[in-house]
Amino acid sequence: MRRFVAPAGAIAGGRVTLGGSEAHHLAVVLRLRAGDRVLVVDGSGLEHIVRLTDVAPDAVTGEVLQTTAGTTPPLDLILVQGVPRGAKMDEIVRMGTELGVGTFIPALTVRSVAQSRGRASRWRRIAAEAAKQCRRADLPEVSDPVSFQTALDMVGGADLILLLWEGERVQTLASALHDAAPRRVALLVGPEGGFDQAEVRQAINRGAIPVTLGQLILRTETAGIAAAAMVLYELTLRRI
Known part of the structure; x- marks a missing residue:
């Protein structure tokens, strides 16, 4: 599953919004579409499985389906x-x-x-x-x-x-x-x-x-x- 990084505040109310280079990479380079699933990390140690709902080169939104603790350094x-x-x-x-x-x-x-x-x-x-x-x-x-x-x-x-x-x-x-x-x-x-x-x-x-x-x-x-x-x-x- 493709991984993306969400900036602070981009995940709220069960929704995710990606912009900038992450949105461009997802929409233009990888050509993902609404309905595809991706993994989004928020930098805090959590991983979110997200179903894409709207995909454009400058903004991507999705619905959080599942959140789990990810792998973080032990020290x-x-x-x-x-x-x-x-x-x-x-x-x-x-x-x-x-x-x-x-x-x-x-x-x-x-x-x-x-x-x-x-x-x-x-x-x-x-x-x-x-x-x-x-x-x-x-x-x-x-x-x-x-x-x-x-x-x-x-x-x-x-x-x-x-x-x-x-x-x-x-x-x-x-x-x-x-x-x-x-x-x-x-x-x-x-x-x-x-x-x-x-x-x-x-x-x-x-x-x-x-x-x-x-x-x-x-x-x-x-x-x-x-x-x-x-x-x-x-x-x-x-x-x-």
Whole structure:
């Protein structure tokens, strides 16, 4: 069954209204018609089986036939990513969404040189498309780019904050997670060149634990995704 994402407020009184690119894709690309059934997610973790009633390129309406709880990530995982150059953040958001990252916080650090103005809306669209592809019933949050200080404020309530730092030689990510049972985990990943020393001290002073992912130095677009996969494995799959 084809999946679509409904914006906030689009599902009310047993009716669904889709517009914009979702309506165009449904009506023009897929050529669905009134009477066809589709699956609509509302971003909250619910899935709705919907029978289409009116189909047009600019607006689609339907009747909700059934609502069930969908698949959502088992851990509240936050990725604070130093904004990298070019389109690397696009792939970070796409792959992170597929893995189960719940919140992306693009951070403007000392070594961030990329122009990020206006890109958050693009990253949100990428997250929505990736969520559809991997059949998530929730939508990850993607914040506007913020300063590193603000990013630290935003993750202050996390049960565990892990700082990926090439200067750490002893504490591995696995050892930091040993016997831990956090419900909310934040990963801090620097841009190209990593965090500078002042940012590392700042994060540690705010409770972050420096960890290493091994002897090899990973690219920024690889490090956060690798760490997210490790955290999800250690805290969920490995303990089943």
